[in-house]
Amino acid sequence: MKIPIDWLNEFIDIKSNADEIARGLTMGGIETHVEKSAAIDPEIITAKILNIEKHPNADKLSLCDVTDGKNTYKVVCGAPNIKTGAVIPFARVGVKVGGIKIKKSKIRGYESDGMLCSEKELGVGDDHSGIWLLPDNLPAGISVNTYLSASESVEIEPTINRGDALSIFGIARELSAIYNIPLKKCIQNYETNIGNIFPVEVLEKKSCDRYVCRVIEDVKIGSSTEYIRKRLESVGVRSVNNAVDITNFLLLSYGQPMHAFDLDKISGKIIVRNALKGEKILALDGKEYVLEDWMLVIADEKKPIAIAGVIGGKDTSVTEKTKRILLEVASFDPISIRKTSRRLAINTESSARFIRGIDYSNILNISKIACDMISEICSGKVVPEAVDIAAGQRTAPEINVNISKVNSILGSDITVNEAKQIMDRLSFSYKGNASSGDFTVVPPSYRNDLLSEIDIVEELARIYGYEKIPCASGVKYMPDIKSDRADEFTDKARDIAVSFGFLETISYNFISESDAENLDMCGNLLKVANPLSCECSFLTPSLLPMVISNANRNFSRGLRDLKLFEIGKGFGKEEITLFSGCMAGFSDVWWKKKNEDTDFYTVSGFVSAFLSELGIKKHIFTASVCKIYDNGESADIKVAGRKIGHFGLLSRSISNLFGIKNERLYVFEIELEPLLKFSVRGKKYIPVAKFPYIERDISFEVPDEFSAAEISESIRSAGKPLLQFLELSDCYTGEQIKEGSRSLSFRMRFQSGEKTLTDADADASVKSVMDELVRRFSVAFR
Incomplete structure (x- = not known):
């Protein structure tokens, strides 16, 4: 939540700057950072309008006399909201606004010595309907930057238990x-008469333990006051109308959500009930929601008119035609609101506060403040009584505190008097003799997260100051942390990819139905019960949809040379860990040599090197039948006879479905878990051979049905133990080679670690290889 410092100063006179406030709140347990204001040209200054005259030659222009405190300037202006005495941002001749230098110019025959600026023109807001009207008490002639720095803000991120901190008043109370x-x-305690001014029935008292409503008649709905509009804009809330803005203003000020209904649009009475299964409501965000039978709603006698604690309904919203308002201020069960909010994927300022818990005891007081503001700003007449239906009075917990035990837990030396002062500052009340060091405390009503003694210990520690508590000397306990080989293996895979120049991406493990259809994955999909959006409807069985989407995102930004990888989970019949990635563009970019495009062999080379670095001694590539690849440029990866992955050129049809029009994208995907049992840990030293080697070449025709990988494996097996190196040196099809066959040439290197080989030794090994090739593949030697 954004906390403007000038708004905060309405509740507490704090002299600290934004950085000091952020540090104090963070050390007090509420994570806070400073939000810096937009910086504009320091030469743009504040000026005051002294006089306004109608432009003689233009109906919509005015001639303004403005002063910077020293000089007076003539400015031609067309804004409808200017007025005599207003303080405005003024850019003199020579100053830049939005990168454009202001020049002295004639507008319809009259010279203009500068420019009066709107919020949008200065980049500090979106309003360009008129000139930015600054506070009337600002002196003329100061830099607008000075004013902006004085209106600094901090951004707070309270934990889930600190609902009391989600308001300006709550942060003031914390400071x-x-x-x-x-x-x-x-917040004052007001005397309010309770009466049956409007029929209300609460059927679900467990989910709604207090429901207050007030009636305001003869309201005039229109624009908000400048003060409220500016306050809402300062925290990024859009102004709606004066009545709705008051409810939002008080929510932000005091942390109590409320809702204004158009009373004349309500049929009969208010009923707080669970929705009927399949019941629908058109909400204020313009969307229609289908409700479950456990969701709490506010309904009239015909239909739901609000999703309780989450969002109001459009049909009963307050508009310019509204004459009577029914104001709802209630307390709803945090668990119920959280379940509904998550299921419907609606996150609102109201639901954020109900989920964390609100101040039950001040509901009636806040309703009184709201009524007074609506009466004053909307000229309404407040019905003096209020409806107040409570399931039962909440009782605050009584918690025993022993200061000696507190010091034992914290390792601190807090005195009884210091502890009492801290609890006074936190608005605790006491039972028993507080000066004894062993007493009972009762937390304030807004701290519904304080339930046990350890909670009070934490409160004392954070206000006393963690920096004052001495660190323990030495480590008293060292847990036995055992390394996980699977995690080490995954980390090693990541390091290898990075060493090859790849960049890691991180994506959600969800997939849309359309992407699943594009990649022929629909048979393995697990549907998410409560998806964040339709794009996240299923758990993904593969990381390739995310890899391809990330590649397209880079292509659309002009990045052609890509090496991306991702490690994550795939979900099908079982959960698996996947290593997936893509390559495109130039394989290596270097000024000293001609750049080469990534091709099938670039990717196969990476995959082989990747597996080798992982300690996989043997693997083969076989032709892939995966439909996402182009024919002839794809392969399955097999280790010990098991398929553990695949790679290839993404087909043009699949590329088009993902929006990739012109780029050739190669992708790969490897299962990591099966590789773990085949991975050889560590490296073994092999001394340099002392004896020379003998090379032999063989060429033969072989049917196309047999892959080079299969043939290589057979050669290596038959050439043992002398065959130390094998390389496919040529592949030829064409004249002199019969149809359905191809010619392969291999270079073999034979070497012994014990003696110098003779030609006879090498020839014997070559014969073994040739015999095996004839037996298994029916080759014909050339």
Whole structure:
């Protein structure tokens, strides 16, 4: 949540700057960082409009006299919201606005000595309907940057238990405790008469333990006041109308969600109930939601009019035609709201607060503040009574605290008096003798997360100051952490890919139905019960959809040379760990030699080197029948007879489906778990051979049905133990080679570690190889 410092100062007079506030809150347990204001040209200054005259030659232009405190300037302006006495941003001649230098110019016959600026023109907001009106008390002639720096903000990220911190007042209250500074204003306790001013029935009291509603009549709905509109804009909330803006303003100010209904659009009475299965509601975001029978709704006698604690309905929303408002201020069960919010994928400011818990005891007081504001700003008449239906009074827990035990847990030396002062600053009440060091405390109503003694210990520690608690000397316990070989193997795969120049990507393990159809994966899909979006409807059995999408994203940004990989889970009949990636463009870019395009052999070379570095001694490539690849440029990867992956050139039809129009993209995918048992750990030293080697070449015709990998494996097996090196040196088809066959040439290197080989030794090994080739593949030697 964004906390503007000037808004915060309405509740507490704090002199610290944004950086100091962020540090104090973070050390107090609420993660906070400073949000820097947009920087504009320092020469853009504040100026005051002294006089406005109508332009003689243009109906929509005005002639303005503005002053910077020293000089007066004539400026031609067409903004509809300018007024005498207003303080505005002023760019004099020579100053840059949006990269454009302001020049002295004539507009319809009259010279303009500068420019009055809107928020959008300065890049500090989206409003360009008129000139940016600054606070009237700003002096003329100061840099607008000075004003912006004075309106700094901090961004807080409270944990799930700190619902009390999700408001301006809540953060002011927190800073009051941290810095021991009194609050300037608090929530008062108002006397309110309870009456049956509108029929309300709460059927689900477990999910709604308090429901307050108020009625305001004869309202005039229109634009918000400048003050409220600016406050909402400062935290990124869009202004709707004066009544709705008041509810949003108070939610941000005090952390209490509320909702305004158009009372005349409600049929009969309000009913707080669970939805009927399949019941529908058109929400304020313009979407229609189908409800489950466990979801809490606010309904009238005909239909749901709001999803309780999450979002209101469009049919009963407050508009310019609204004359009577029913104001709802309630307390809903956090678990119920969280389940509904997640199932419907709706995250709102209201649901964020109900999920964390709100201040049950101040609901009626906040409703009074809201009614007073609506009465004043919307000219409404508040019905004095309120409906207040409570399931039962909440009782705050009574927690025993022993200061000696606190110090034992923390390793601190907090005195009883220090502990009492801290709890006074946190608004705790006491039972028993607080000065004894062993007493009972009752947390304030807004701290519904404090339930046990250890919670109080934490509160004392964070306000006392973690930096004051001495560190323990020495490590008293060292857990026995055993390394996981599977994790080590995955890390090694990652390191190998990086060493080959690949960049790692990280994606969600979800896939859309259309992407699954594109890659022929529909038979293995596991549907997600509560997807974030239709693009995340299924758990993915493969990482290739994400790899291809990431490649396309890079292509669309002009990046042609790609080496990307990703390690993640695939989900099918079982969960598997996958190593997937892609290559495109130039395989290696170097100024000293001609760049070469990535091709099938580039990818096969990487895959072979990758497996070798993982300690896989033997693998073969066989022709792949995977439909996503182009024929002739793909292969399956096999280790010990088992297929563990595949690679190849993505077919043009698949590329087009993913939006890749012109690029040739090679992809690969390898299962890592099966490789683990074949991986040889460590490396063995082999001394350099002392004896020379003998080379022999063989060439033969072989039917196309047999792969070079199969033939190579047979040659290696038959050539043992002297065959030390084997290389496919040529592959030929054409004249003199019969149809359905091809000619292969292999170079073999024979060597012994014990003696110098003779020709007879080498010839014997060659004969063994040739005999095996004839037996297995019916080759014809050339």
